[in-house]
Each structure stands twice: as C-alpha cells, then as structure tokens.
Amino acid sequence: MRLLPDFITLIRLLASPVVIWLLAESRFRAALAVVLVAGITDWLDGFTARKLGTSGKLGVVFDPLADKALLVTLFLVLGWIHLVPLWMVILVMGRDLVIVTGALLLRVLRGVRRFLPTVLGKVSTFFQITLVLLVLLNAAFPAFWLRWLETAALTLSALFTTLSFIDYVRIGIELTKRTRSRNPSIDGTTTRE
DSSP states (O other), X not given: OTTHHHHHHHHHHHHHHHHHHHHHTTOHHHHHHHHXXXXXXXXXXXXXXXXXXXXXXXXHHHHHHHHHHHHHHHHHHHHHTTXXXXXXXXXXXXXXXXXXXXXXXXXXXXXXXXXXXXXXXXXHHHHHHHXXXXXXXXXXXXXXXXXXXXXXXXXXXXXXXXXXXXXXXXXXXXXXXXXXXXXEBTTSOEEEO
16 A cells, blocks of 8 residues: 555656657547546645655655656657647757756766755746646647637746746856855755765
C-alpha cells in the first residue's frame, strides 16, 4: 500500500509514449483524455502519499520527472504536427535546457544543491499547461472561442516563459557569485553546509 503513490506516478510517466502515438495518429480526443487522466493521477499520487504518510525518495524524483516528461512530450509533438508554433517549442525547450544546464553547473561548481521554482517559473508552467490543454481541446472539438482562448494562452505562455527564463538566468548569475562555504537555494535563502 505504501508503494501506491509511486505506482500512480509511474502510470503518469508511461502516459508520454501513449500521447505521442495518439497525437501522431491524429486521435486528439483520446490524447486529451490521456492527458486529463495524467493530470488526475498527478493530484492522486500527492493525495495518497499524504493520506498514507509516505514520501519516498522515488516519488520525490519521479513525480516532477513525470510532469516534465509529459509537458515536454506535448510541446514537441504538438510542434511536430504544427498545432503549436515552432518558435514557442524552441522557447519552452530552450528555457528548460538553460535551467537544467545552469542547475547542473551550479551544483558541480558552487555546491548549490537546492533549486526551488520561482513564482514566475510556476506562472510560466501554468500557462504552458493551459496552452497545451487548449490546443488539444480545440483539436478535439474545434470552436472559434477555443481558438481565441488558445491564442490568448499562447501569448501569455510566451510572455511568462520569457520572463521566467530571464529570472532564472538572473538568479543563476547571482548564485555563481556566492562563496562555496554557503549552500544557497534558488529562493534566496541560504543554509550552512
């Protein structure tokens, strides 16, 4: 029973290849259903972990990995089938690549071990998720008002992805200037090693 949250997370991780196949086959309604189920499992694994009092190391690693894998998969495939503009895919992927590379370099070169998402990062992720959901919804059930919402989500997603990219670069530069005797986290607090 204690492994239930990890099993639910694994289901979400396995959703990515299924979504790739469904989108490649233009089965937009089925892809939307899989994405919505994956969203429910995201809530469910957290809920079951709290109820069962489990918070294993596996879940700490795989939960955000499953979330990011699905979002990256959606952007790449939706860009490949021309439902999301290529420039937006490049912006999202470029931002994530810079964050991961920067975090790795800071860990190796400065000993920074803790990276908390910023408010702009969370807002950016919210609009990215909103964008892919609206794109899938409009592909599955085309409607003028969905197209309008999709365009608004694309604009806001691009804006906040750019702002969070700049914010993370700024934070990375600040963290590189700190000494090795401190273990700063991305939220601005510091802890002694």
